[in-house]
Amino acid sequence: xxxxxxxxxxxxxxxxxxxxxxxxxxxxxxxxxxxxxxxxxxxxxxxxxxxxxxxxxxxxxxxxxxxxxxxxxxxxxxxxxxxxxxxxxxxxxxxxxxxxxxxxxxxxxxxxxxxxxxxxxxxxxxxxxxxxxxxxxxxxxxxxxxxxxxxx
Amino acid sequence: xxxxxxxxxxxxxxxxxxxxxxxxxxxxxxxxxxxxxxxxxxxxxxxxxxxxxxxxxxxxxxxxxxxxxxxxxxxxxxxxxxxxxxxxxxxxxxxxxxxxxxxxxxxxxxxxxxxxxxxxxxxxxxxxxxx
Numbered sequence: 480x481x482x483x484x485x486x487x488x489x490x491x492x493x494x495x496x497x498x499x500x501x502x503x504x505x506x507x508x509x510x511x512x513x514x515x516x517x518x519x520x521x522x523x524x525x526x527x528x529x530x531x532x533x534x535x536x537x538x539x540x541x542x543x544x545x546x547x548x549x550x551x552x553x554x555x556x557x558x559x560x561x562x563x564x565x566x567x568x569x570x571x572x573x574x575x576x577x578x579x580x581x582x583x584x585x586x587x588x589x590x591x592x593x594x595x596x597x598x599x600x601x602x603x604x605x606x607x608x609x610x611x612x613x614x615x616x617x618x619x620x621x622x623x624x625x626x627x628x629x630x631x
Numbered sequence: 632x633x634x635x636x637x638x639x640x641x642x643x644x645x646x647x648x649x650x651x652x653x654x655x656x657x658x659x660x661x662x663x664x665x666x667x668x669x670x671x672x673x674x675x676x677x678x679x680x681x682x683x684x685x686x687x688x689x690x691x692x693x694x695x696x697x698x699x700x701x702x703x704x705x706x707x708x709x710x711x712x713x714x715x716x717x718x719x720x721x722x723x724x725x726x727x728x729x730x731x732x733x734x735x736x737x738x739x740x741x742x743x744x745x746x747x748x749x750x751x752x753x754x755x756x757x758x759x760x761x762x
Contacts, residue, residue, distance in 0.1 A: 521697075522674045580689065
């Protein structure tokens with residue numbers, strides 16, 4: 480896998496929520512990834528970031544640019560998810576007021592991540608933490624910038 | 632129904648709004664809008680290039696707009712914006728207007744002038760994909 484970046488996040492650190500998503504977006508823009516793919520990844524990264532800050536003690540978000548897809552991988556240590564089936568339903572939420580004040584916590588996070596992913600995987604152990612992997616396919620619309628430069 | 636393109640300068644007039652960020656972008660043309668306070672709904676259903684009408688006055692509104700390539704934000708209900716909100720909007724080059732009108736009035740005034748929602752209703756397939 481081609482690792483492009485790793486970001487550390489701390490639970491309840493709401494001040495910069497959304498910054499990781501902005502950084503991943505900027506990086507993919509610089510690589511010439513198609514805009515619709517970037518938007519999907521930016522949404523996935525944003526919701527993932529909010530989930531870690533809201534529910535975990537700490538966590539990391541990594542992103543990879545492969546020839547055929549962009550991958551977001553997140554791992555956190557925290558309370559984990561008791562019932563993943565329930566958490567994937569729109570409207571199911573255990574959020575508190577501090578999360579709602581940010582405009583989140585209405586039970587749309589994981590459903591949104593799954594909606595924008597072409598491939599989605601989540602594993603969680605209550606009391607330990609959660610692992611999430613999401614991929615968005617490039618559908619042959621992307622050639623690495625280096626390749627483009629070579630042909631210029 | 633065709634939709635009309637409205638310049639940001641006209642939107643300012645229609646909404647009696649103050650321009651907080653983006654005085655240099657008042658020629659920007661916008662066709663569609665999306666109104667919500669819940670950022671997860673914006674992330675799920677808004678489209679690139681639209682105007683985001685929201686009462687949420689914290690920096691996550693700007694970050695959400697940036698994630699989706701939203702053209703500009705109009706903060707309704709006369710909310711006071713934090714320095715951090717303005718700083719991030721400047722950094723990400725997203726124009727910000729503030730109007731004292733409530734969200735219903737803000738949306739209605741723009742709709743009357745020919746702007747439309749960036750989607751009209753939530754598509755069945757979008758709902759089923761999210762389940």
